[in-house]
Amino acid sequence: MGGMRDEWKRRVELALARAADDEKLLRVIAQLEPLTARFELLEGGVTGVRIDPLTGVTAIADVPDPDVVISGDARAWNEVLSGETPYVRQVNVKHGRFSAQGSVAHSAWLMPVFSAIFSGGSGSEGELESPPSPAPGVVHGRYLRLTGGQAYVDVVVGEGPAVLLIHTAGRDARQWHPLMAALAGEFALYAPDLPGRGRSEADADGYLDDVQRIAEWLMAVADALELGSYVVAGCSLGGNLALLLGAVDPRVQGVLALQGADLTPTISAASLAAMDHPRISLPHANMNFTMSLVGSGAGDRQRAALRRGVDTLNAPAQLADLSAYTRCDIRDRMAEIECPVILFRGEDDWVVDSGMIAATASRIVNASTLEVRSVPEVGHFPHVEQPELVAVALRDLVGAPGRHPGVSV
Incomplete structure (x- = not known):
């Protein structure tokens, strides 16, 4: 000894x-x-x-x-x-x-x-490069008036199926820009900033810290966009929300859940208390957490984009989102999903592990098709790290059996 x-x-x-x-x-x-x-x-x-x-x-x-x-x-x-x-x-x-x-x-x-x-790292290593941006004119901004306040949505107009894209906790719709550029012309793409994040106003009741309330807000966005049917894709908190929307909104014709699960108790009470603590810099305290989740296959530009996301964190929004995430328990809703589902997991992500994905999959018993796609060298942010792989998954989802043929804008 x-x-x-x-x-x-x-x-x-x-x-x-x-x-x-x-x-x-x-x-x-x-x-x-x-x-x-x-x-x-x-x-x-x-x-x-x-x-x-x-x-x-x-x-x-x-x-x-x-x-x-x-x-x-x-x-x-x-x-x-x-x-x-x-x-x-x-x-x-x-x-x-x-x-x-x-x-x-x-x-x-x-x-x-x-x-x-x-x-061996502080989470801020490397040069801060500008992340790749869509070609000018591809993504357009749109504001929507909802009952609880104004919502902002990035839009790519297209002839194909409508897709609602939901970002990760505390970030905004810009996470989806590389994917939106890659899929321009194939889909009608809508990426909202969640309430109180980015350019969307907080809900009239304040920052939403419950997945059911956020899902209701997203359904109101779909109403305002006049989406008769749509596919939903989301990552992390957004992935959880995509699964919930697949269960509760009959307009949803397919679910692509990136790092999404139905039970995610991964954030401690002490970590939540740090989010809006007056003596704590949120980027200082969170950079290592975020960068430890990035997959080994991510390039310098992708890492820079993820670091920039941490640098621009909004403390009340981050607290609300991670409160919703760690309290998320939608296990009893998974049997209600009937559309095609892809559970996409980056293998380098240690927060959403393979056991959490397998447990979620075991409860999605009524989906017309279900695929668990495990991808090496990808971490917690597949749509940022490897958007081309997410584009393939979305194309596969839309072509899956069981999708209603009327999916459209």
Whole structure:
């Protein structure tokens, strides 16, 4: 046991020593207050670190009164120190093996610091390139007047089936622009900013934090667009909403759920509390989480687009969306879906794992067709990372047996 403890301590202190020379990390630390953390090995072992804007990263043997405590067994620590598991995943409420204690603010401040120390990156590496944009004139903006307020929708006019595109939590319709450009002419595409996100006004009742309420808002958008029938595609929270719309709106003729599931309890109460905390920068605290979900096949432009999405987060919207996401439980509605369904999962995504997709699929028992499509080198944002693969899936969905022939604008 003593050998295990000594080896663990050596590896932790080696990671701290490397971090002490990381100029990018030191620039992050220069913006923080002095903090201390204690690291615990459950099999018996303690070491610590002092994070200081003047002195940077300093290993210390023990911390009697730490601001943050991170503890885990040998397996959990080895997964992080070997690079197998990102630090941000190991502290996740559903998928992680670490126990993290400390204030919401201190834990959020230290997220990029510990991610850089233990996982080799702060989440902001690489040059910030401009993401690819659709050709001028392809995407047009449209405002709709709903009962609860004004909604904004990006539109690509086309002769084919109508498709409603639902973005991920806290982001906006611009996520879909590369896919919309790729599919221009094949479909009539509608990508709304969810209420209070992007250019859509918040609902009259405030930011919507329940999937049923958001689904009702989306059905009102479909009403305003006069969609007699449509296909729905969404990612993450949007994927969950696509499944729910497939169950509750008879106009839906097909569902493409990217990283969508019917039960997603993946965000802790402490993480939600950090979303609108007055002492926490939301991009600072969330960049590592987002970038840890990106697949290995994503290019620099796609990664830049995803980082820009984090940089522009709207705190009340992000809190509402992730509250809706982590409380989402629509298991009892899955048997109501009768149209074709594709559950599309990027294999590099650790938040929506294969077990969650399989469990969801097992409850979609009445769909005319059901396919689970598992794709390597793709993460949590398939429509941003590999839009060409999502375009193929959407074409396949529209051609699936059981789709009513009257799908149109």
